[in-house]
Amino acid sequence: MSSTQGKPIQCTAAVAYAPGKPLSVEQIIVDPPKAHEVRIKITNTAICHTDAYTLSGSDPEGAFPCILGHEGAGIVESVGPDVDTVKVGDHVIALYTAECAKCKFCKSGKTNLCGSVRATQGKGVMPDGTTRFHNLKGEPLLHFMGCSTFSEYTVVADVSVVAIDPTAPLDKVCLLGCGVTTGYGAAIKTANVQKGDTVAVFGAGTVGLSVVQGAKAREASRIIVVDINDDKKKWSFDFGATDFVNPLKDLEEGETIVSKLVEMTDGGLDFTFDCTGNVKVMRDALEACHKGWGQSIIIGVAAAGQEISTRPFQLVTGRVWKGSAFGGVKGRSEMGGLIKDYQQGKLKVDEFVTHVRPFNEINQGFEDLHHGDCLRTVLNF
Ligand SMILES: NC(=O)C1=CN([C@@H]2O[C@H](COP(=O)(O)OP(=O)(O)OC[C@H]3O[C@@H](n4cnc5c(N)ncnc54)[C@H](OP(=O)(O)O)[C@@H]3O)[C@@H](O)[C@H]2O)C=CC1
Numbered sequence: 325m326s327s328t329q330g331k332p333i334q335c336t337a338a339v340a341y342a343p344g345k346p347l348s349v350e351q352i353i354v355d356p357p358k359a360h361e362v363r364i365k366i367t368n369t370a371i372c373h374t375d376a377y378t379l380s381g382s383d384p385e386g387a388f389p390c391i392l393g394h395e396g397a398g399i400v401e402s403v404g405p406d407v408d409t410v411k412v413g414d415h416v417i418a419l420y421t422a423e424c425a426k427c428k429f430c431k432s433g434k435t436n437l438c439g440s441v442r443a444t445q446g447k448g449v450m451p452d453g454t455t456r457f458h459n460l461k462g463e464p465l466l467h468f469m470g471c472s473t474f475s476e477y478t479v480v481a482d483v484s485v486v487a488i489d490p491t492a493p494l495d496k497v498c499l500l501g502c503g504v505t506t507g508y509g510a511a512i513k514t515a516n517v518q519k520g521d522t523v524a525v526f527g528a529g530t531v532g533l534s535v536v537q538g539a540k541a542r543e544a545s546r547i548i549v550v551d552i553n554d555d556k557k558k559w560s561f562d563f564g565a566t567d568f569v570n571p572l573k574d575l576e577e578g579e580t581i582v583s584k585l586v587e588m589t590d591g592g593l594d595f596t597f598d599c600t601g602n603v604k605v606m607r608d609a610l611e612a613c614h615k616g617w618g619q620s621i622i623i624g625v626a627a628a629g630q631e632i633s634t635r636p637f638q639l640v641t642g643r644v645w646k647g648s649a650f651g652g653v654k655g656r657s658e659m660g661g662l663i664k665d666y667q668q669g670k671l672k673v674d675e676f677v678t679h680v681r682p683f684n685e686i687n688q689g690f691e692d693l694h695h696g697d698c699l700r701t702v703l704n705f
Pocket residue numbers: 372373374377502503506526527528529530531532550551552553556599600601602605622623624625626648649650651694695696699
């Protein structure tokens with residue numbers, strides 16, 4: 325039993341008090357876990373583009389003040405009553421896509437989305453409707469995506485955490501909490517890319533490059549990365565791309581990115597993936613699909629008020645628009661397999677860690693995201 329069990333803990337966290345404002349690195353109080361809750365000592369967290377999106381104020385679910393962060397790993401400090409899936413000392417990854425194994429979604433066998441805690445998660449509270457965080461003035465602080473990994477200690481629902489092999493390095497596998505799993509899973513689960521398929525990936529960030537490595541693992545014949553930043557070219561080839569197209573530089577007069585891709589692949593792609601969150605790119609990605617069967621997978625998160633559009637004829641003629649959350653991966657039952665793939669050298673993770681910073685440099689970590697030389701910044705507590 326830990327000496328802190330059952331007691332509030334004072335620790336460092338980064339509080340998002342208002343959209344568009346830097347995070348405030350300060351001391352907060354983290355209450356003990358209630359029934360079916362787990363308190364985790366976070367050792368490492370990375371910053372995902374989605375954290376920046378919510379902090380910017382573009383997220384319709386964004387509620388402040390809150391503690392952001394959802395790509396984190398750590399060690400269980402204590403558990404509340406009725407928790408039997410993890411125990412004190414377990415090494416864990418927080419899951420923004422819960423898996424309860426009991427709800428209609430989990431039992432359907434058709435989706436990795438779980439209905440057990442999603443409604444309260446979207447409101448920034450624990451399943452009982454309250455928060456476990458407050459600042460030193462006693463003001464409550466909201467949770468985020470059921471994870472809130474930008475705090476040295478966090479409390480999550482027991483369905484939102486998975487124990488992992490303790491030999492896996494937490495400062496690397498924290499990336500399996502979102503970006504790497506999302507892209508890799510989108511290729512191998514949502515799209516289920518097969519040997520010989522042609523694939524185009526729009527946006528060569530951590531998510532897009534993870535799609536690339538999933539497509540490569542499935543032996544896709546052509547993996548074309550489309551990105552507006554030439555600095556992403558080398559990484560694209562390193563992760564398995566066969567071609568790189570920069571639509572700002574590589575198009576002839578009269579050519580569009582759609583016509584270029586259709587021409588490169590004799591009629592269009594078997595699979596395309598949007599990993600940008602830009603709705604115009606989503607349209608291009610759909611329209612670059614092969615007539616009759618091409619599927620376009622939307623992964624990117626678009627700002628509030630944005631909508632996708634295309635001519636319905638694109639769908640009438642057999643192209644399919646799909647979405648993917650957390651790569652279609654069921655976190656509690658499938659994370660162990662991804663960790664094994666990583667440990668056996670089949671899944672690249674370390675290569676995404678381009679920047680490492682102490683936790684108190686978190687605001688500089690958000691700045692890193694805007695630079696072409698950054699895939700992921702990992703923060704150490
Ligand atoms: N559905 C899900 O489960 C998840 C969704 N996401 C979402 O996925 C998206 C990608 O995340 P992440 O990889 O972390 O983000 P990044 O910002 O690292 O990657 C996005 C990439 O797209 C490039 N890009 C921007 N605009 C265009 C364009 N018009 N055409 C081609 N490329 C473009 C960016 O270039 P530049 O660097 O020059 O801006 C960057 O290289 C985000 O929208 C994120 O919110 C993330 C995780 C899970």
